[in-house]
Amino acid sequence: MIDFDGLRTDRSWRLTWSDDRLEEAVFRLEPDTAAERGALVARLGGDASDPEQWEAVLVEALLTDPAAADLRRLELHLTDFHHSARRAAAALGSRRRERLAELYFGHDFEFLYEDAATSTGGTVDPLSRLHEGFVGETALWEALPALRDLTVEGGLLFDDIDGVALKSLTSLRLRGAVLAGGEVFPGRLPSVVTLTLDVASDVFGVCCPVDLLEELDGDRFPALRHLDLGRAEFDPGDLATLRALAAAPILPRLESLRLRSLLVPDHVAPDRLAALAELAPAFAHLDLSIVGNVDVEGADRVLGLSHHKPVE
Secondary structure, three states: OOOHHHHHHHOOEEEEEEOOEEEEEEEEOOHHHHHHHHHHHHHOOOOOOOHHHHHHHHHHHHHOOHHHOOOOEEEEEOOOHHHHHHHHHHHHOOOOOOOOOEEEEEOOOOOOOOOEEOOOOOEEOHHHHOOOOOOEOOOOHHHOOOOOEEEEEOOOOEOOOOOOOOOOOOEEEEEOOOEOOOOOOOOOOOOOOEEEEEEOOOOOOOOEEHHHHHHOOOOOOOOOOEEEEEEEOEEOOHHHHHHHHHHOOOHHHOOEEEEOOEOOOOOOOOOHHHHHHHHHHHHOOOEEEEEEEEOOOOHHHHHOOOEEEEOO
């Protein structure tokens, strides 16, 4: 039987119960209880000799326990993901989760590919796992038949996100380049209706090339209707992004599109409003909004923007 009293004292797991059923679980390693964690890991049957493995033991202990079989919502915010990501995915995929509808899996970062701090004060270079991935191949997705809402955050985690296995998945949020080879978009997501991408310049100052948007086609995303790029930055800039989206095969199917900003320098388009007017018909059928600044006077009228923030 799992030591729930020990987990409560450790405070890395935050658990929500409904009657006798565990409904929600959120994991984030609690630094203030680290001194006592080794003893808990030993009681749970784990190897307490390496503190950077303790996180994985805590995650495995709960996810492999029968009490977690009926989880409806799960968040795994990993710190020592160089050890725990693979083990967490294996533990989560060890049984079918018939009720799990919402999942967050990943790790925090400021800049993509930056060295990550471990729980012991060390560092991990994410690029050391380029192509291999921190999880790699996994049977996780086949174990989540009811998953509707998925967020994956981090760099180089999974070989792929198996959208064919995730038949109930309708909402996907990706922050970073979450696939092992540095790819941003998974292979095929036939049931995803809403896709949110959060990717900015990496630790080397490099942004995603705008050509990436060519991957948004109807074969890979046949159900996609809402595309949120409000926190996505592409090179060489906003006008090039708008042009790429206007030519994207998926665009006629979209009902809403959200963009980060619309900043168009004079040297990019001498007649900036005319450049936008040329693209406007491609977006006339959908709800187009801009999260940040717009520096082209009249852009809201020409493009029919539902929301924007003019540059002051």
